[in-house]
Amino acid sequence: MVKMMTAEEAAKKVIHEELFILDVRNEEDYRNWKIEGKNVESINIPYFDLIDGVEHALEKLPKDERDILVVCAKEASSKFVAEQLDEAGVDEVYYLQGGMRAWSEYLYSVKIGDLKNGGSIYQFNRIGKGCLTYLVESNGEAAIIDAVRMTETLEQFAKEKGLAIKYLIDTHLHADHISGGRKLAEKLGATYYLPPKDATEVTFSYQPLEEGEDIFVGNTRIRIQPLYSPGHTIGSTSLIVDDQYLLSGDILFVDSIGRPDLAGKAEDWVGDLRRTLYQLYKQLSPELLVLPAHFGKISEMDDQGRVCAKLGDLYAKNAGLQVEDEQVFRKMVTQNLPPQPNAYQEIRQTNMGKLTPTEDEQREMEIGPNRCAVHD
Numbered sequence: 479m480v481k482m483m484t485a486e487e488a489a490k491k492v493i494h495e496e497l498f499i500l501d502v503r504n505e506e507d508y509r510n511w512k513i514e515g516k517n518v519e520s521i522n523i524p525y526f527d528l529i530d531g532v533e534h535a536l537e538k539l540p541k542d543e544r545d546i547l548v549v550c551a552k553e554a555s556s557k558f559v560a561e562q563l564d565e566a567g568v569d570e571v572y573y574l575q576g577g578m579r580a581w582s583e584y585l586y587s588v589k590i591g592d593l594k595n596g597g598s599i600y601q602f603n604r605i606g607k608g609c610l611t612y613l614v615e616s617n618g619e620a621a622i623i624d625a626v627r628m629t630e631t632l633e634q635f636a637k638e639k640g641l642a643i644k645y646l647i648d649t650h651l652h653a654d655h656i657s658g659g660r661k662l663a664e665k666l667g668a669t670y671y672l673p674p675k676d677a678t679e680v681t682f683s684y685q686p687l688e689e690g691e692d693i694f695v696g697n698t699r700i701r702i703q704p705l706y707s708p709g710h711t712i713g714s715t716s717l718i719v720d721d722q723y724l725l726s727g728d729i730l731f732v733d734s735i736g737r738p739d740l741a742g743k744a745e746d747w748v749g750d751l752r753r754t755l756y757q758l759y760k761q762l763s764p765e766l767l768v769l770p771a772h773f774g775k776i777s778e779m780d781d782q783g784r785v786c787a788k789l790g791d792l793y794a795k796n797a798g799l800q801v802e803d804e805q806v807f808r809k810m811v812t813q814n815l816p817p818q819p820n821a822y823q824e825i826r827q828t829n830m831g832k833l834t835p836t837e838d839e840q841r842e843m844e845i846g847p848n849r850c851a852v853h854d
Contacts, residue, residue: 818849
């Protein structure tokens with residue numbers, strides 16, 4: 479019997495178990511973006527090659543006890559193919575509820591660690607797009623950093639924990655996804671922070687996120703220290719939380735570094751990026767746990783679904799931090815870039831408040847990987 483698998487169930491298998499995926503989208507979409515995992519095997523057979531029968535696909539499916547998940551863009555095609563496989567005698571076949579659209583929007587929450595005087599920090603992993611959101615909580619208050627569009631999940635989490643969301647903070651003006659920070663701040667009457675150098679064209683009011691203007695969460699005074707760190711954007715601002723965690727935005731990732739070209743300023747900003755990575759961050763404690771705003775490869779996720787690493791370890795292993803020659807670094811950053819994120823100009827305009835797309839339009843704008851790194 480054909481069964482349905484939710485995005486949440488698929489995520490747990492991707493992180494903790496094994497999964498075989500038959501992706502029936504067209505070849506170009508599959509090459510561009512697919513479900514990946516350390517214990518995930520996938521193949522692509524387009525739906526139109528399976529309409530008249532699935533017999534030729536049977537020999538490509540595993541004969542072991544792994545679950546087989548059929549995936550398409552929205553759901554209907556995968557359900558049809560899964561039913562055909564079931565009729566052909568394939569055991570444990572599922573289709574993905576909501577398709578890749580649902581996969582793109584699912585958030586996997588995991589606790590990163592505790593704060594010194596009470597409280598915790600959590601990571602929300604949008605596995606299907608590589609976006610990472612953080613919630614810092616102490617004594618019933620919370621700050622959310624780099625909120626994604628699916629704010630309902632963040633609200634529900636806060637409600638279950640008995641937290642009042644006081645601050646929404648964006649480390650920079652995002653170009654790969656639509657920020658949920660301003661929307662949630664307006665709904666809750668919370669304060670929305672944005673780096674002022676990234677906000678010169680925004681159409682709304684905000685609180686400037688500036689170095690020297692500390693933010694405190696809860697009665698235990700958990701300190702969030704802004705650190706101006708340009709390079710990905712001119713306003714990029716990192717956050718040091720509780721002297722333990724470095725929220726690096728899109729400046730530094732676990733396996734790569736940020737790209738400076740999404741506003742068309744690669745040549746202008748590459749020097750800022752190098753100074754932030756090779757001078758500013760080097761002055762910080764190597765024991766800081768780096769928590770980036772994105773990841774590009776599933777290998778950056780540990781067996782608990784967390785994306786993080788100590789700063790000192792990144793200086794030893796991250797390829798983007800090993801380029802001593804400045805000209806070689808400049809060439810690497812400006813000439814060795816992946817394709818731009820889908821609809822990135824429209825996304826920037828939306829995050830400035832200049833466009834107000836519908837929910838369906840926002841969903842379509844965000845389809846695909848984030849592509850915020852140099853070494854994707």
